[in-house]
Amino acid sequence: MKLLFVADPLEAFKTYKDTTYTMMREATRRGHTIAACEPRHMHWESGQKVRAQVREIVLTGEQNVWFTEATVRDAEIAEFDAVLMRKDPPFDAEFIYATHLLEQAEREGACVINSPQALRNHPEKLAVMEFPQFVGPTLVTRSAEDVRRFHAEHGDIVLKPLDGMGGMGIFRVGPDGLNLGSITETLNHNGATTFMVQKFLPEITAGDKRVVIIDGEPAPFVLARIPQGTEVRGNLAAGGKGVAQPITDSDRATARAIGKVLSARGLLLIGLDIIGTKVTEINVTSPTGFREILDQTGCDVPALYIDAIEKAAKRA
Known part of the structure; x- marks a missing residue:
């Protein structure tokens, strides 16, 4: 397959922990070709299809210089077998505009994951409000x-x-x-x-658990982000310690209930955040945690996700 990743600048990737990189690495291992662009590189002229200035890349396997650029070209978004929208927040006007362009690309035949319309309709903080039974x-x-x-x-x-x-x-x-x-x-x-x-929620001391849900089904391990020192935030970006743990029966049931609803709306990948037994966020733009779970447990979440991408592309 030909895969296009719509993401932040490749030069900013921290490959030792980046989830998008683990997706690229698994896709490459299977023989798929990789291209990337940023949302700002997409454009749409009247009477034409949505296009983007894309970088076709080859992974090197190295940590520092982790890719080489084969070509840079202007391409139709719909020519790719799957388009993975992996732009980090903020969920701002430019993000919304990008989803409109990608939705048009869908009408032109592109398989976009996660669904652009679903991304627009599920802002990550607000999305929890639909599920009061699971929320504090x-x-x-x-x-x-x-x-x-x-x-x-x-x-x-x-x-x-x-x-x-x-x-x-x-x-x-x-x-x-x-x-x-x-x-x-x-x-x-x-x-x-x-x-x-x-x-x-005082249970934060045991960690803010990231549950990865792929096509409605939670992965068998979660990543507990545990606050350090006097910090109340467990986020890894805020200095939290990531510890992979087997998913509990309670968290699995919550994840399946929410995943069943949201996967039907086109959200193939979800990052559910749970403190204690309460859901605090539903991450859909660029959920992370793949690398830490893989490194600590051997559970190949990237492979599970690329399996789902291959199935989605066949259905499209």
Whole structure:
């Protein structure tokens, strides 16, 4: 197959932990060809198909210079057997525009994974609100008054932006309410921006578990991101320690229930975040954790995912 990865700049990849790289490596091992572009390289002229300036690459197997560039060319998106949308957040206007271009490419015959429409319809923080049975107390608002009420009710809370990633912009406010007003102003930009507030879950000390769901089925191992020192964030980007663990029966049941609904909407790959037994986020743009699970357990999540890509491309 010919695969196109729509992602961040290749030069920024940290191959020792990058999930997109593990996908590329497994695809290459199977004989598939690899090309890549950034969303900014896509373009659409009236009367023509959606195209992109793509880089056809060959993996070297080295860590530093990990690929060589075979050619750079302007290509129709629909000429590829599968297009993997792997752009990291922020989930901003440019991300939305990219999904519109990819949706047009779908109409032209492209197999795009995850579905562009599903990406648009499932912002990663907001998506949890569809599944209240699995979620702890959560508020989405831009109102300072709402936040004060939520804090008075729950005492210990976490506040975070809707478009962040890697733990960026997350705050914890305890029962004393110290700096609650200032933090609210920072996140809502004086009432102009919507953000999320959740009851603090003390189970975070055991880790924020990333459950990888592929075509509705959770992988047999999860990656628990454990906060270090005085940090409350378990995100690896925020210094958390990643420890792979067998999935629990409870987490498997939760993942299957959510995965069944979302895979039917075109979300082939989901990264479910669970603290204790409560889902906190549903990651769909560029879920990670493949490399850590593979390295620590031998569970070949990249192979499971490329299996699913091959099946999806045949169905398209």
